[in-house]
Amino acid sequence: METLNLCTPSLPVFNLMFSTIYLLGYFIIFRNWKQNLRPEASSCLVSLAHGTPAVLLSLYSILYPQTQLNFASPNTNFQNMVLDYSIAYFFMDLLHYMIFIPSDVLFIAHHLATLYVFLTCRYIVHHGGSAILVLLVLAEVTSACQNTWSFARFRKADVPVAAKVYERLSPVFYAFYSVVRGVLGPLFVYKMGLFYANGGADGVIPRWAWISWMAVIVSAILVSILWVINLWIDLYRERTKKEERKSS
Template sequence: MEPLTPPIPILPIFFSMFLLIYLVAYYIVFRSWSPKYRPEASSCFISLAHGTPAVFLAIFAILKQSPHGFASPNTSSQSLVLDFSIAYFLMDLLHYLIFFPSDVLFIGHHLATLFVLFTCRYMVLHGAFAMLILLILAEITSACQNLWTLANVRRADVPSAAKLYRLLSPPFYTLYSVVRGFAGPLFVYKMVVFYSSGAADNVIPRWILVSWMIIIAVAISVSILWVSNLWLELYRERTAKVDKKVR
C-alpha cells in the first residue's frame, strides 16, 4: 500500500520553485513589458507552470489510489499534489498582496482555496480524492485561460495579441462554461449528497465539511457569473460590429 505522507517536507521546495519562476517571468521573460502589465503577466506565468502539470499530477495520483472515495485517506501522491497547489496559491497570494492589495475578490478566493487545501492536507488527512477532482476541473482550462489573459492584457497595443484574444475567446468561454457550469456543479452535488449522509463524519469533522461545501459552492457560483459576463460582453461586441456594418 502507498504511504499516506511524502517522505520529505516538499511544500517549501515547491514554494521556492514558484517564487523562482515568478522572478524569472518578471525580470527576464516580461522585462520589455510595461511595469503596469508585468505583475499580471508574471502571475499568469506561474499559473501556467501550475495548472496543466497539476491536472496530470492529480490524474496520476487518483489512478494510483485503490480503492478511492470521498472519505478515503490521503495517499503520498495525493499529498504531493496538494502541496504543489498550496505552494502555487501561497505564491500567487503574495503577488496579490504586494501588487494588488485592494483586489479583495482574488485575495479572498486564494485564502478560501488555501483553507480547503490546507485542512485536507494537514488537518484531516482525508478527502484528497474529491479535492483533486475539483482541482482537475478548475485547472483543465488553465492553459487556455492564461493565454487568453495575456492576450487580453496586450490587445490594445499589439495587433497580434488582439487577434489571438478574438480567436481564443469563444472556445475558452465554451470550455469554461461546460466545466464550471455543468461538470463542476454535478460533482459538487455528489459530494454534498455523500458528506451530508454522515459517511465521512468519523474522519472529517462536520464543520470542516460544511466549510468546504460553502467555499466550493461560492467559488463555482462566482465562476459562472464571471463567464456569463464574458459571454454578454462578447455578444455586445459582435452585435456592435454587425450594426456598424449595416450602417
C-alpha cells in the first residue's frame, strides 16, 4: 500500500521551476555567451535539471510500491508526480523551440507527441504509468552525458578545453546512446507491444490509447536511431579529414 501521498498541484510548481531555471541560464549563467548560443545552452541547463532526477524518480516510483506493477497497472500518486515533472519539462522545452527555433519541426513534433503520451496517461487513462516511466528512464539515462557533450559542442570553437572534451566524449556518448536507444529501448517496446496486443490491458487501457502510444514510441525510437547514425557518420568524416590533414 502506498504511504507517500503526493496529491499537491505539482504541475504548476514544476512549470515555475523549469521556467526559472531557463531564465536563470539565459539572463545570468550564459549572459556572456554568444547570442545565438544562449537559448540552446539554457535549454540544455533545463534538460540537465530534468534528466537525471527524472531517471531516479522514475526508478523509485516503479520499485517503491509493494504491489507488483505491470504495463496496465493503475498509476500511483508518486508516478503521477513524476509524470507532471516531465510534462512541465517538455512544455518548457517546447516553448523554447517554438520561440527560438520554430523551423525545427522534428523536435517540435517530438515534444508534442511526448506530451500527448504523458498527458493522456496522467490525466485521462490513469493507467500504464509504470511502462511509460520505464521508457522515460531509457530516454533520460543518457541526459547527463548528452548535455555535457552539447555544452562542449557549443564552446569547442572558442575554448580549447571544450574542444578536447567534445572530441573525447563524442564516441563515448554515441556508443552509450546507441546501446540504450538502439538495443534496450526496442527490446522493451517489443515486450510492451506484445503485452498490449495480447489483451493484457483490455478493460483498463482503451485500445485507442495504447495503439497511439505505441505509434508515438516506435516513431521516437526510429528518429533517435537515425539521429545517432548521422552522428556516427559525422564523427567518421571528422576523423577522416583530421587524418588526411596530418598525412598531407
